[in-house]
Amino acid sequence: MNSPDLFLLRQTYNEQRIMICFNGPFSKSLIEEIGKALKNYMQSENATPTAATDVFGVYIEMMQNIRHYAAAKGYSDVDAGATVIIGRDEEERYVVSAGNIVDQTDGQYLVSRIDSLGGMDKAALKALYKEQLRKPRPEGAASGAGLGLIDLARKATLPLVCSLRELDDGRAFFSLRVVI
Structure with missing residues (x-):
């Protein structure tokens, strides 16, 4: 393996205002450790309690969704990995982005679901959340793209902004960006 140019990576991260970046396989304990680092970083940035809670909640929701999806699909450690980036945009808002490998049909469903949520205002999202919360879930029913996505x-x-990059093996790389 060639050694990456760490200075160039540092410059890129600074230019892109990336606070935390992770790429690779992860476990429940790694999610927790990155979460602790995120909380500490946000405290040092003097983030408002609301922003810190929302960023942390979004990060946890996204990573748990990726972890559960990969486990349900039986993906190998390499394919079950994720890429997550937490940073700031030009207007000082927090941005949480995450991506992972998905089956193409699942990715297409996610894109259409996210597109439908994008046309809703806060009141409509709240009503949809409450409606989804009240719906009975049949035992053993598949979960995904439900309450957690609406909450995001x-x-x-x-x-929400998402993309789907098709891969050669019938799968795709799904990316989701949440601005807080």
């Missing part, structure tokens, strides 16, 4: 959209200050 509710916490976001801008509509």
Whole structure:
């Protein structure tokens, strides 16, 4: 393996205002450790309690979704890995982005679901959240793209942004960006 140019990576991270970046396989304990680092970083930045709670909540929701999806699909450690970036945008808002490998049909469903949420205002998202919360879930029913996704959209200050990059093996790389 060639040694990466760490100075160039540092410059890129600073230019992109990336606070935390992780790429690779992860476990429950690693999610927790990155979460602790995120909390400490936000405290040092004097983030408002609301912003810190929302950023942490969005990070946890995204990583748990990726972890559960990969486990349900039986992906190998390499394929079950994720890329997560937490940073700031030009307007000082926090941005949480995460991506992982998905089956193409699952990714297409997620994109359409996120697109439908993007057209809703806060009141409509709240009503949808309450409606989804009241719906009975049949035992053994598959979960995903439900309450957690709606909650992400509710916490976001801008509509969720996602992309799907097709891979050669019938799968795709799904990316989601949440601005808080």
